[in-house]
């Protein structure tokens with residue numbers, strides 16, 4: 126037991142890759158779905174009609190105060206009840222991730238829009254643009270630029286949080302690695318490679334943002 | 344051209360404009376001055392409907408600004424506005440800043456718009472800055488781009504809200520010169536400014552505001568020779584001593 130067996134990483138690579146594929150799927154779906162729903166929530170929250178803004182604000186507050194594990198559990202049990210038929214762990218996890226992340230993306234989008242000075246909107250309106258044009262041409266692009274670091278940060282958090290799907294018996298990257306670690310008694314090797322992979326992915330992503338921010342806007 | 348009749352406006356319980364009445368005729372240059380917080384920006388932003396008012400009426404070229412049925416975007420497209428903080432679009436070049444509304448509001452082709460933008464940027468002395476972005480320009484240059492942006496819409500009147508207040512002193516004149524040339528061209532202008540030299544050279548009339556009221560609406564010569572209110576006298580003494 127004293128010597129390490131690094132070869133196990135290569136032997137188990139297909140199994141780990143399978144876990145990574147699930148993690149990637151969760152990140153992509155949670156981000157895409159979360160952004161779409163987040164935009165809807167953000168628009169509702171800034172509406173002057175309280176029957177739109179109050180539920181949206183309540184939703185965001187509740188989701189942000191719950192642990193993701195709880196939300197995962199909930200949907201695992203609730204979605205089949207609501208639909209009247211089993212939907213499987215993956216489908217319920219995807220739904221849970223999207224609904225959970227939407228609350229965070231909503232707040233990121235709001236922060237991005239709020240970071241654009243009111244004077245920009247006034248200047249654009251003063252040239253005769255309509256509200257929708259002001260958003261599309263002036264506020265949107267500037268808000269997006271301000272949002273990129275926050276969005277990336279959130280995507281990294283989602284990636285790290287995918288490890289929680291073990292509670293509904295799914296195997297993401299982290300869970301796959303820990304299964305091998307337990308089964309073969311190789312925790313050092315497996316958790317080292319997990320740490321390296323997480324670090325490389327997250328580090329390159331934040332470097333990419335740094336470079337993006339240094340490139341002047343077009 | 345611009346008729347403001349008995350306009351009042353409050354934010355919550357603070358009255359910001361109290362029964363303001365004034366008019367700017369076609370081709371006239373009217374300077375608006377007064378202490379900070381007296382309601383100058385609010386008044387000028389009511390003229391193109393950027394700020395809604397509570398009572399009274401404003402008509403621009405016969406069109407009622409406060410009327411719900413009025414197409415405000417169409418009205419604003421005919422009135423240029425220049426802001427204290429320039430408010431150029433930071434994600435676009437000078438040329439794109441000037442062309443944008445021509446393309447999206449006036450539906451000019453990009454070529455047509457860019458040609459016009461080049462002419463205007465040359466007219467304000469920035470022919471060599473077409474591809475510069477706002478953060479690469481000095482304050483005076485940015486303000487001249489923003490004047491070009493407003494002129495690109497072929498406005499019938501121009502509104503200026505303290506166009507030189509955010510500038511370093513050495514850049515004030517390059518902007519005032521552009522404005523003076525505009526006035527000589529016959530542009531109808533309503534200018535909020537503390538530049539009394541500009542008012543003396545260019546204005547037809549001077550409005551003095553304090554506490555949300557227009558206390559004076561006087562021909563330039565009379566305003567500078569003998570302002571009729573004490574508050575205007577004190578204000579003049581203060582700004583002229585600078």
Ligand SMILES: Nc1ncnc2c1ncn2[C@@H]1O[C@H](COP(=O)(O)OP(=O)(O)O)[C@@H](O)[C@H]1O
Pocket residue numbers: 354359377378379380381382383384385386
């Ligand atoms: N959006 C706003 N909400 C509340 N109060 C405002 C707002 N805008 C301006 N005010 C108040 O209205 C008054 C007049 O402001 P403003 O028109 O900007 O004055 P000026 O341009 O003469 O300095 C000030 O007391 C200011 O605090």
Ligand SMILES: [Mg+2]
Pocket residue numbers: 383384385505
């Ligand atoms: Mg002001």
